[in-house]
Amino acid sequence: MDSVEHYQAFFKTGEGQLFPWLEALRAPARERFVAQGFPNPLEEGWRYTPLRSLERVRFTPAEAMSGVPSEPVDLELLKEAYSVVFVDGHYVAAASCLEGLPEEVQLKPLSLALRTPGEDLQGLFEDTAAAASCHRLEDFNTALFSDGLCLDIQPNYRLEKPIVVLHLTQQAQGLNTLQHRLRLAKGAQAHLIEVFIGPNDHPSLTTSMTYAVMDENASLRHVRLQREGKASHHFSGLRLKLKRSARYQGHLASLGALWSRTEIHAQLGSSAECELEGLLLASGRQHQDVETRLDHGGTHASSRQNFRGIANERGRGVFTGRIVVDPGAEKTDAGMSIRNLLLSGDAEIDAKPQLEIHADDVKCSHGVTVGQLDEEAVFTLQSRGIGEQEARHMLTFAFANELIERIDHEGARASVRDAFKATLPGSDLGSEL
Amino acid sequence: MSASQEQIDNLIQKEYKPGFVTDLEADTLPPGLNEDVIRAISARKNEPPFMLAWRLKAYQQWLTMREPDWAYLDYQAIDYNSISYYSAPKVKEAPKSLNEVDPKLIETYKKLGIPLHEQERLAGVAVDAVFDSVSVATTFKDKLKEAGVIFCSFSEAVHTHPELIQQYLGSVVPPSDNFFAALNAAVFSDGSFVFIPKGVRCPMELSTYFRINAANTGQFERTLIIAEENTHVSYLEGCTAPMRDENQLHAAVVELIALDHAEIKYSTVQNWYPGDEEGRGGIYNFVTKRGDCRGHHAKISWTQVETGSAITWKYPSCILRGDHSIGEFYSVAVSNHRQQADTGTKMIHVGKNTKSTIISKGISAGRAENTYRGQVKILPGAINARNYTQCDSLLIGPKCGAHTFPYIEVKEPTARLEHEATTAKISEDQLFFCQQRGLSAEDAVSMIVNGFCKQVFKELPMEFAVEAQALLGISLEGSVG
Numbered sequence: 001m002d003s004v005e006h007y008q009a010f011f012k013t014g015e016g017q018l019f020p021w022l023e024a025l026r027a028p029a030r031e032r033f034v035a036q037g038f039p040n041p042l043e044e045g046w047r048y049t050p051l052r053s054l055e056r057v058r059f060t061p062a063e064a065m066s067g068v069p070s071e072p073v074d075l076e077l078l079k080e081a082y083s084v085v086f087v088d089g090h091y092v093a094a095a096s097c098l099e100g101l102p103e104e105v106q107l108k109p110l111s112l113a114l115r116t117p118g119e120d121l122q123g124l125f126e127d128t129a130a131a132a133s134c135h136r137l138e139d140f141n142t143a144l145f146s147d148g149l150c151l152d153i154q155p156n157y158r159l160e161k162p163i164v165v166l167h168l169t170q171q172a173q174g175l176n177t178l179q180h181r182l183r184l185a186k187g188a189q190a191h192l193i194e195v196f197i198g199p200n201d202h203p204s205l206t207t208s209m210t211y212a213v214m215d216e217n218a219s220l221r222h223v224r225l226q227r228e229g230k231a232s233h234h235f236s237g238l239r240l241k242l243k244r245s246a247r248y249q250g251h252l253a254s255l256g257a258l259w260s261r262t263e264i265h266a267q268l269g270s271s272a273e274c275e276l277e278g279l280l281l282a283s284g285r286q287h288q289d290v291e292t293r294l295d296h297g298g299t300h301a302s303s304r305q306n307f308r309g310i311a312n313e314r315g316r317g318v319f320t321g322r323i324v325v326d327p328g329a330e331k332t333d334a335g336m337s338i339r340n341l342l343l344s345g346d347a348e349i350d351a352k353p354q355l356e357i358h359a360d361d362v363k364c365s366h367g368v369t370v371g372q373l374d375e376e377a378v379f380t381l382q383s384r385g386i387g388e389q390e391a392r393h394m395l396t397f398a399f400a401n402e403l404i405e406r407i408d409h410e411g412a413r414a415s416v417r418d419a420f421k422a423t424l425p426g427s428d429l430g431s432e433l
Numbered sequence: 434m435s436a437s438q439e440q441i442d443n444l445i446q447k448e449y450k451p452g453f454v455t456d457l458e459a460d461t462l463p464p465g466l467n468e469d470v471i472r473a474i475s476a477r478k479n480e481p482p483f484m485l486a487w488r489l490k491a492y493q494q495w496l497t498m499r500e501p502d503w504a505y506l507d508y509q510a511i512d513y514n515s516i517s518y519y520s521a522p523k524v525k526e527a528p529k530s531l532n533e534v535d536p537k538l539i540e541t542y543k544k545l546g547i548p549l550h551e552q553e554r555l556a557g558v559a560v561d562a563v564f565d566s567v568s569v570a571t572t573f574k575d576k577l578k579e580a581g582v583i584f585c586s587f588s589e590a591v592h593t594h595p596e597l598i599q600q601y602l603g604s605v606v607p608p609s610d611n612f613f614a615a616l617n618a619a620v621f622s623d624g625s626f627v628f629i630p631k632g633v634r635c636p637m638e639l640s641t642y643f644r645i646n647a648a649n650t651g652q653f654e655r656t657l658i659i660a661e662e663n664t665h666v667s668y669l670e671g672c673t674a675p676m677r678d679e680n681q682l683h684a685a686v687v688e689l690i691a692l693d694h695a696e697i698k699y700s701t702v703q704n705w706y707p708g709d710e711e712g713r714g715g716i717y718n719f720v721t722k723r724g725d726c727r728g729h730h731a732k733i734s735w736t737q738v739e740t741g742s743a744i745t746w747k748y749p750s751c752i753l754r755g756d757h758s759i760g761e762f763y764s765v766a767v768s769n770h771r772q773q774a775d776t777g778t779k780m781i782h783v784g785k786n787t788k789s790t791i792i793s794k795g796i797s798a799g800r801a802e803n804t805y806r807g808q809v810k811i812l813p814g815a816i817n818a819r820n821y822t823q824c825d826s827l828l829i830g831p832k833c834g835a836h837t838f839p840y841i842e843v844k845e846p847t848a849r850l851e852h853e854a855t856t857a858k859i860s861e862d863q864l865f866f867c868q869q870r871g872l873s874a875e876d877a878v879s880m881i882v883n884g885f886c887k888q889v890f891k892e893l894p895m896e897f898a899v900e901a902q903a904l905l906g907i908s909l910e911g912s913v914g
Contacts, residue, residue, distance in 0.1 A: 044503070048842075327831070342846045345813060353854070355837040360828035360858045368852040370843045 003055045004037045010061050010175070011143050019114065021122045029142035039135050048318040048350040049289045053259055054233045059175035059205040061146060062088035077193065077411045083164045084109065089146045089176035089206075095166075104157035110148040110179070124150055124181040134265070137235055141207045145179035155215075156187035162409060163190065169198035169206060169232065180210040184218035184246075191221045193412050196236070198229035198256070207235040214246035222250045223412040227419045228257040230284065237263040242272035244298070251407045252278035253416045254288050255423045261289040270298030278307040279403050279416075281423055282315025282347070289318040296325045296332045296362075305336040308403055310396060311347035321366065322354040329359045336366040341373065341399055373399075396424065461520040461650065466513050468492065471619055474519050478588045478622070481595055491608035491618030498612045504775040505804040505836055508717065508744050509680075516682055518620040520650040573637065580636050582666075583628040587655055590626035597628060601659055605688040605725045605752075613684040613719040613746075617653045621686070624654035629664040629695070638894055643672040643685075651682040658688070660695035662728065667698040669897055672705050672741070680708075680743060684719045693728030693755065698736070700893050702901055705741035710799070712771030715743025722749035726758035726784075734761040735778065736892045738901040743772060748806065750779035753787035753815075760789040763889040765901070768801035768833075769909060777807035777839075782818040782848070791822040794886050798829035798909055808840040811848040818845060824854040827885055829878070829909070879906050 011030055015022050038055055039046045078097070084107070085095040091109035101107055113119045149165060169176055184190060198204055206228065214220060228234045234257040240248055246269065254260055266274050274294060282288040294303050309317035323334045340349045353366040373395045381391035400420055407413040462473060471492055475485040500511075577584050583594065591598055608618035625641045643654060660666055672683075683705060689697050699722075708715025718741075724733035735749040745768075751760030762778040780789035789809065797803035805824045826835035837854045859881050867877035883890070883902055890898050 330831070340843075342843055342848070345846050347846065348842070348844045350843075351839075351841040351852075353837075353839060353841075353852070355826075355854060355856055356834070357826070357828065357836060357856050358834045360831050360833065362828070362856060362858070364856040366837070366852075366854050368839075368841055368850070370841065370848065370850040372846060372849075 002037075003058065004034060006058045007140070007144065008034060012146070019121075021125060025125060026143055029139035033136050033139040033143055036136055038140070039137060045135060045291070045320070048316075048320075048352075049261055049287065054205065057173060057203050057205070057233075059173050059203075061144065061175040061177065062090065062171045077195070077415050078164055079411065081162045081164045081193070081411075082107065083166065084149055085166045085168065086147060086176070086178060087168045088171045088174050089178060091147050102157070102159075104154035105159055106150065106152035107163065108150050110150055110181075111146070113150050121150060121181075124152060124183055137207065137261075138209060138237060141177050141179060141209045141235075141237070144175070144177040144207075145209070146177055148178045149180040149182075151180070151182045151190070153184050153188035153190055153218075155185040157185075158189040159191065161191075162412075163192050165192065165194045167194070167196045167206060167208065169204045169228070171204070172202040174204045176204070176206040176208075178206075178208045180208070182210065182212040182220070184212070184214045184220060186215040187217045188215070189219045191409065193223045193409065194225070195415070196224075196226045196228050196234060196256070198232045200229040200231065202229075203231040203233065203258070204229065205233045205235075209237045209239070211239045212248075213241045214243060214248065216244045217246060218243075219247040220249070221408070222248065223407055223409065223416070224250070224252045224262070225412070225416050225419060226252075226254045226256055226260060226262070227423065228260070230256070230258060232257045234260040236261075238265065240264070240266035240274070242266060242274060242301075243269045245271045245273075247273045249275045250277065251403075251412075251416075252276070252290070253404070253420065254278065254290065255281045255419050258285065259287045261291065263291045263293075265293045265295075266303075267295045267297055268301040268303065271300045272298065273301070274303040276303075276305045276307075277403050277406060279400050279420070280307070280309040280317050280319075281312075281400070281420065282310070282317045283312040283423070284315060285313075286315045287318070288315070289320075291320040293322045294324065294334065296323070296329045296334060299329055300331045301329065302333040303335070306403065307338045308400060309338070309340040309349060310343065310400065311340065311349050312343040314344070314346040316348045316350070318350045319368075320352040320354070322356065323364055323366070325357045325359050325362050325364065327358040330361040332359065332362040332364065334362070334364045338366070338368045340368075340370045341396065342370055343372065343396070393424065397421070461517050464515050464517045466516070466518060466620065470518055474620060474622060477519065477521075478591070480588075480591055483595070483599060484591055487603070487608075488619050491615050494609050495612065495615035495619055498615055500612050504746055504806070505802060505838070506744055506746065506773050506775050507802075508773070511682060511717065513616070516651040518651060518653070519622055521622075576636065581630045581633050582635050583626065584639055585626055587621075587624040587626050587657070590657075594626075594628070597659065598626075598657070601657060601688070601690055603688075605690060605723050606686050606721050611721060614686055614721045617655060617684045617686045617721070620651075621653040621655040624685070625656045627656075627658040627666065627668065629660045629666050631661040632663045634664065635666040638667045638669060640669040640671070643670070651684065653683075654685050656685070656687040658697055658699070659690045660692065660697050662693045662695060664695045666696070667894060668700070669894060670699070670701045670703075671900075672703055680715055680717050682717045682719070683742075685721075687720070687722040687749075689724035689733055691724065691726050691728060691731035691733050691758075694730045695728060696732040696734075697724065698734045699724070699749070700736040700897055702738045702897055702904065703741050703745070704904055707741045707770065707772050708743040710770045712743065715772070716741065717744045718742035718747065719744075720747040722747065723752065724750065724760070725752045726755045726760065726787075728758070729755040729784070730757045731755045732759040732761075734759075734763075734892070736763045736889065737765070737776075738889070738893070738897075738904065739764070739766040739774060739776060740904045742774070745772075745774040745776050747776045748778055750781070751789065752781045752783065753789065753818075754783045755787075756784040757786045758784055759787070761892075762789075762791045762793070763892045764793045765796070765886045765889045765905070766794070766803055766805075767796045767905060767909065768798070768803045770799040770801060772799075772801045774802070775804040775806055777805045779808045780810070780820060782809075782811040782815040782820070782845075785814070785816040786818070787815055788819045789821075791820070791824070792888050793822075793824040794889055795824070795826040795835055796829065796882060796885070796909070797826065797833040797835045800832045802834045802836070804836040804838065805854075806838045808842070809850060809852070810840075810842045811845045811850065813844045815845045816847050818848040820848075820850045820852075822850075822852040825885070826854075826856040827882065828856065828858045878909065882909060
């Protein structure tokens with residue numbers, strides 16, 4: 001049985017009666033996935049990221065909630081926050097905390113919302129349903145997603161407390177498929193922190209798609225920390241629609257998983273602002289892939305992208321960043337920088353920064369560097385009595401920390417920093433860092 | 434801008450100067466491609482059997498290949514059976530000296546500004562001129578022979594130096610490399626051959642002029658340059674074609690081989706007919722150019738000024754195999770009206786301490802699309818490899834496009850690589866500043882564009898630099914206003 005047939009058995013059907021709009025979303029995705037299967041490396045978008053290891057394992061979705069999370073979760077982060085916890089792809093009410101949500105904010109897990117009569121979810125889904133999905137891993141997610149987050153914020157409401165979304169994997173060979181839908185009305189503000197955690201000892205597959213529509217002047221701050229288990233596969237995609245003067249600020253730390261791909265696609269309307277920062281760490285045999293695509297559709301929009309990658313041991317870091325400026329999108333200001341540290345002879349960095357420009361009054365640039373630690377800096381530290389190994393660690397940490405420092409939420413910053421320190425190979429740094 | 438409508442109209446109407454047709458009797462094969470055509474080409478050129486076998490094998494490979502579609506180009510499918518694969522000016526016997534070359538041909542080259550007569554020579558550039566499918570004359574042969582340099586047409590080299598051809602032909606760009614390389618290998622009719630023996634510094638610049646004249650033909654030439662140990666050669670290439678409403682195909686292959694301490698400098702000013710403002714006609718230019726630094730301390734430097742062709746698909750590359758070898762790529766690609774250019778380079782670092790530099794300047798105007806596509810690949814073991822890449826695009830007008838698609842693959846931890854790309858337009862402030870000082874809008878644009886391209890122009894040999902600047906002016910005429 002090939003992998004497509006295996007997953008076909010888990011496709012969500014039978015929702016057509018109650019939710020024709022959901023069926024309308026799933027049906028074409030199902031068809032495309034069945035017809036074409038997983039993406040293959042001959043396709044341009046997947047040339048550096050083969051899916052062989054993902055296709056080899058037959059992952060199975062957990063039927064229902066299997067219990068409360070077995071391992072303690074980042075308590076520091078959950079303080080002073082609303083929290084939504086998904087275990088093996090299902091919402092766990094007992095572990096979540098949504099108390100005290102103001103009425104301007106609609107926040108519900110999808111599984112619950114679908115059971116609530118009179119809930120109008122169609123609006124959250126239709127804005128993206130029209131846009132054809134860009135590849136079959138996204139189709140795979142659409143065909144299978146079992147739960148997710150529905151967030152709808154009323155105009156001009158500023159939600160100060162962050163929403164923390166935890167994705168936990170516990171089941172062996174488990175398949176978690178989630179789809180989150182966010183809508184921020186005109187002038188609304190939110191702060192979302194997503195964390196992906198999984199066990200080290202057995203493989204699992206998590207796919208998570210987030211669709212966010214941000215109306216005029218809406219603003220979203222978003223931190224994503226991926227520290228899945230060492231044997232797991234991870235795919236997460238973000239599709240953003242930024243209307244006039246909307247603002248998105250995203251921080252990504254992709255540190256875990258054996259195979260990981262993170263996609264960020266954004267459509268920018270006039271005067272929209274999009275800021276993306278990301279840190280990648282590929283060590284052991286890890287494969288870390290980040291793909292971004294920013295479509296500048298309106299005038300005066302600006303985007304900044306700042307990514308750093310570290311490839312060590314047999315790790316591989318892959319970056320693809322495409323900036324597209326549509327005809328008429330004058331005064332676009334788009335910049336992208338990708339800096340990499342390549343620390344081992346078996347590691348690899350691949351970068352594919354791209355500019356596609358169809359308007360003339362624009363300022364666009366991208367820059368890529370691949371290099372090593374500065375030997376003089378290593379020497380300087382050694383001359384101050386620090387061992388060579390430790391000196392290298394300090395410098396590698398500093399390289400990453402420059403980005404980590406820019407996360408403005410203290411709890412999230414600490415979580416990312418701790419996770420990075422724990423993942424950095426051979427890390428036995430003292431507490432002074 | 435302040436240039437009056439009349440002035441602008443005058444400029445737009447300025448014609449593509451080399452766009453005339455020379456009325457010559459030609460020996461042309463009927464359109465179509467099959468084994469018989471290949472046999473006929475080989476027979477016309479009186480080739481030894483190994484060449485025919487090589488061509489037929491390439492043809493068989495070509496039949497199994499698919500035309501590449503990854504480039505950012507949009508053109509009507511090429512019907513390979515409607516092209517005539519061989520056309521040569523008719524001569525009763527091979528010309529023994531320049532005096533026997535058809536005076537009409539000489540006239541054509543005069544019009545193009547290539548002095549074939551040695552008396553009219555320009556600063557000692559030896560020229561091999563290829564007219565449609567055959568090489569018509571090579572100048573300065575004797576002087577080169579004295580130095581030990583072999584510079585002749587490809588078909589001549591096949592007869593006089595078959596051992597060199599057998600050893601090197603297809604060793605850098607094998608027929609199986611890509612669709613157009615295979616097609617070229619099967620049907621190529623002529624080209625230039627250069628061999629610089631050990632220790633020789635070529636006493637003058639070598640140059641080839643390519644001219645498409647006949648209608649409904651394709652031009653397929655092949656250049657092979659071999660630089661042995663401790664040599665230096667600078668080679669220039671220029672091309673033009675008449676103005677016609679239909680598209681013509683040009684698929685060339687260039688192979689460079691540099692052994693220890695050899696240096697090859699290859700400069701191109703490509704000015705094939707670009708088609709008219711509406712995109713009618715023009716040359717489809719699909720070229721495979723690759724240099725192989727086989728020896729240590731070898732250096733290959735590509736400089737190109739691409740102003741012509743309706744479609745350009747061209748990626749001059751360097752394989753840096755030898756330790757300490759150097760690869761360079763300097764490019765100015767201009768596209769105006771409805772031209773489409775997808776061009777760039779590949780630098781493959783294999784040897785230790787290899788270095789490469791890529792400077793690419795793309796200028797897009799009118800409704801043109803200009804794409805830089807490049808790859809820098811650093812293989813494991815290429816210790817201390819170093820690459821610097823800079824791609825700048827200049828946009829003139831709101832309807833054109835400029836794109837940058839670099840691929841960077843690094844597998845060596847001691848390598849250092851930098852890549853930067855920018856896109857911008859000529860700012861109103863710059864223009865205003867120049868005009869305030871008495872320059873016309875056209876002159877100001879021309880000056881700014883020349884400044885933008887300066888890094889590349891300074892790499893060109895003198896005569897070419899002058900020509901390139903003039904060409905740039907003509908290509909962009911009518912784009913500002």
